[in-house]
Amino acid sequence: MTKTIGLLVMAYGTPYQESDIEAYYTDIRHGKKPTDEELKDLKDRYQFIGGLSPLANTTQKQGEALCDALNQDYDDVEFKLYIGLKHIHPFIEDAVQSMHEDGIDEAVTVVLAPHYSSFSVGAYNTRAQKEADKFGITLKHVEHYYQQPKFIQYWTEKINETLTEIPKDEHDKTVLVVSAHSLPKGLIEKNNDPYPNELKHTAELLEQHSDIIHVAEGWQSEGNTGTPWLGPDVQDLTKSLFNEHGYKHYIYTPVGFVCEHLEVLYDNDYECKVVCDALGVHYYRPAMPNTDPLFIGAIVDEIKNVY
CATH class of the missing domain: 3.40.50.1400 (Rossmann fold)
Incomplete structure (x- = not known):
């Protein structure tokens, strides 16, 4: 039974x-x-x-x-x-x-x-x-x-598929922006919360398993509380990566989320793309896991x- x-x-x-x-x-x-x-x-x-x-x-x-x-x-x-x-x-x-x-x-x-x-x-x-x-x-x-092999495999496949859209001789001018929802910085530090390290570990696993050369970690969708949240914000990160390295192609993988919703469709597909367009660089965002x-x-x- x-x-x-x-x-x-x-x-x-x-x-x-x-x-x-x-x-x-x-x-x-x-x-x-x-x-x-x-x-x-x-x-x-x-x-x-x-x-x-x-x-x-x-x-x-x-x-x-x-x-x-x-x-x-x-x-x-x-x-x-x-x-x-x-x-x-x-x-x-x-x-x-x-x-x-x-x-x-x-x-x-x-x-x-x-x-x-x-x-x-x-x-x-x-x-x-x-x-x-x-x-x-x-x-x-x-x-x-996040550390499960199938989760990493999903994102690895999506990153590699996106790289096929970019000329091979420009892969060294391509950066992967790995992000998750920001949280209040003071609370994270006070409680020695594992959250930032788990995102860092995700970025390391994607760098190891995919064909991407350059990887950066960022945070997004922070709340308006008047206190510091985890950073850098992906929009600021995009600008600094461009200024410091001159990357031409930006692949955004908001791995802290698991489907298309407001934070991805607006905060990435609109706000980050606006920054990319202003810088004259290319914006990419692979499909989210969904089902x-x-x-x-x-x-x-x-x-x-x-x-």
């Missing part, structure tokens, strides 16, 4: 419709409503990428692909999918409560973010654990999967390490 195990897939969340934007933004700001100007700025960004982010639909598809892959690999258990979001319904707590209502007493959790930080993945896990403890549900957490079998397989392999 197979045992049913919960698969709690957690992600940031995104507005489902324009009327959700204010409440969503308020939740991100810990209950503080955005000003009219801040709200208009966010709505304008969504309009620029087509009205709303594709994140909600992609998160659902990623969860379903992961659940299907696990059920193909495991004979003695059946995984049942639950989606829990950080800033919009269904919230993480809602998903855990649904597990309880379905009679689930054991679950594996995974966040759709490859690198561990106590402020990102750790915070998701803490919320899930706190709610699960109320119902006696046992959770096993995936903390990261690619290599990406899904990397998470499956990491789940096998914890369950």
Whole structure:
């Protein structure tokens, strides 16, 4: 008889419709409503990428692909999918409560973010654990999967495919910009958080396995808190790389994200491209993992390490 195990897939969340934007933004700001100007700025960004982010639909598809892959690999258990979001319904707590209502007493959790930080993945896990403890549900957490061979293979293949678009004699004038979502610098340093080192390790693995010659690490999409965040920002990094090395081709791999959404479609495809255009250099951004079998397989392999 197979045992049913919960698969709690957690992600940031995104507005489902324009009327959700204010409440969503308020939740991100810990209950503080955005000003009219801040709200208009966010709505304008969504309009620029087509009205709303594709994140909600992609998160659902990623969860379903992961659940299907696990059920193909495991004979003695059946995984049942639950989606829990950080800033919009269904919230993480809602998903855990649904597990309880379905009679689930054991679950594996995974966040759709490859690198561990106590402020990102750790915070998701803490919320899930706190709610699960109320119902006696046992959770096993995936903390990261950026180091999984299939994850590195996915990005290696995408980098090498992009390099075929660039003349071979200009590969030495090409740089790979590896990035993740920035976080407040003071909090990272105070807690000796592994997040920056995990991004650095990712960049090293991509340099080792791909055909790229030059690699640089950057951060993006920092919040407006008035305090320093991890840097350099990818836009500033692009300018400094051009000024110091004269690179002609810039390949952006926002490896800290796992699909196309606002931070990639706007912060990379618009803001970074504007900088590249101003410098007269070429902008490239390979496709994001979404539901690619290599990406899904990397998470499956990491789940096998914890369950």
